[in-house]
Amino acid sequence: MSEFDTIVIGGGVAGAAAAMYCARFNLKTLGFATLPGGLITTTHLVENYPGIKKITGPAMGQVFLEHAMETGAEYNFSTVSKIEKKHDLFVISVGDKSFTARTVIYATGTKHKHLGVKGEEEFKNKGVSYCALCDAAFFKEKTVAVIGGGDTAAIDANILAQHCKKVYILVRKDFMRAEPTNQDRIERDPKVEIKYLTEVQEICGTDKVSHVILQDGTQFDLDGIFVAIGWNSNSQLAGDLGVKLNDRKEVIINRESETNIAGFYGAGDVTDAKFKQAIIGAGEGVYASVMAYDYIQKHFR
Numbered sequence: 318m319s320e321f322d323t324i325v326i327g328g329g330v331a332g333a334a335a336a337m338y339c340a341r342f343n344l345k346t347l348g349f350a351t352l353p354g355g356l357i358t359t360t361h362l363v364e365n366y367p368g369i370k371k372i373t374g375p376a377m378g379q380v381f382l383e384h385a386m387e388t389g390a391e392y393n394f395s396t397v398s399k400i401e402k403k404h405d406l407f408v409i410s411v412g413d414k415s416f417t418a419r420t421v422i423y424a425t426g427t428k429h430k431h432l433g434v435k436g437e438e439e440f441k442n443k444g445v446s447y448c449a450l451c452d453a454a455f456f457k458e459k460t461v462a463v464i465g466g467g468d469t470a471a472i473d474a475n476i477l478a479q480h481c482k483k484v485y486i487l488v489r490k491d492f493m494r495a496e497p498t499n500q501d502r503i504e505r506d507p508k509v510e511i512k513y514l515t516e517v518q519e520i521c522g523t524d525k526v527s528h529v530i531l532q533d534g535t536q537f538d539l540d541g542i543f544v545a546i547g548w549n550s551n552s553q554l555a556g557d558l559g560v561k562l563n564d565r566k567e568v569i570i571n572r573e574s575e576t577n578i579a580g581f582y583g584a585g586d587v588t589d590a591k592f593k594q595a596i597i598g599a600g601e602g603v604y605a606s607v608m609a610y611d612y613i614q615k616h617f618r
């Protein structure tokens with residue numbers, strides 16, 4: 318069984334920032350990354366990371382991970398199946414293999430929420446998508462709808478408008494809550510039309526999506542549906558260990574990225590931090606690594 322000072326679970330911005338700092342502290346560091354670069358790699362452009370005026374999401378994910386590796390963190394691209402605490406060490410299982418660590422930094426991020434309506438599962442990848450950046454090019458000159466009223470919906474509509482003939486945004490309330498810059502962009506784009514107080518009840522088609530049924534029973538013809546209704550935290554492994562979660566199942570951390578379990582820290586979108594932003598996740602990752610270093614100095618040196 319290999320033993321590490323710190324195991325960082327999650328290969329997104331928060332996890333990579335944490336791993337890079339741990340490596341700089343000369344901690345023997347192992348990072349687990351199921352999706353190398355994390356969810357930011359599914360974002361088109363990042364224009365709000367201070368100091369970097371403009372970078373694509375995939376490039377940002379890659380550069381963060383490279384920075385961690387070049388600083389000395391080892392990486393394993395498998396999925397962690399269990400975290401236990403045995404005496405003063407954490408045991409991380411990946412299938413039938415185990416790794417031990419003195420500290421854990423948990424930065425597992427989020428996964429896309431699903432609508433839960435009839436037809437959504439059946440037409441997944443047959444017209445239903447959760448990633449505009451990944452799939453927009455398949456909808457050239459088509460008519461699509463983004464479902465959701467947040468920042469992701471606005472950003473996705475912008476990306477889709479570069480490829481599609483027409484992009485609707487279907488918003489269940491009578492307002493959107495996107496960042497003003499992104500809201501302005503969609504409102505200025507002649508291809509984008511926002512339909513408020515509109516909810517999808519069923520997604521229909523034969524071999525691929527052809528239309529949806531709205532809450533008032535009307536049929537709305539569409540070639541594609543991009544679901545952008547927020548995310549759920551990937552907190553299950555932490556919850557199983559006994560880490561306290563809030564009612565949205567996010568890992569509760571304090572300002573120093575500590576959880577209720579000594580030596581176990583949280584960082585990034587999986588935590589209860591109010592704003593899910595790359596810069597905030599990176600900051601939490603750095604805080605977690607400093608705290609992990611302190612903890613190791615006090616308890617193991």
Ligand code: NDP
Pocket residue numbers: 360363364365431432464465466467468469470472488489490493494545546547548591592593594595
């Ligand atoms: P949000 O939670 O902000 O918005 C979700 C939207 O989807 C809301 O309009 C919500 O409606 C709607 N919605 C939720 N469930 C349903 C449903 N079942 N049917 C129809 N509509 C539904 O999610 P986002 O993904 O937009 O953003 C999440 C966070 O990520 C935000 O903090 C955002 O700022 C951030 N973000 C950061 C980016 C970056 O760092 N560059 C990029 C994109 C997002 P209602 O208002 O009725 O609840």
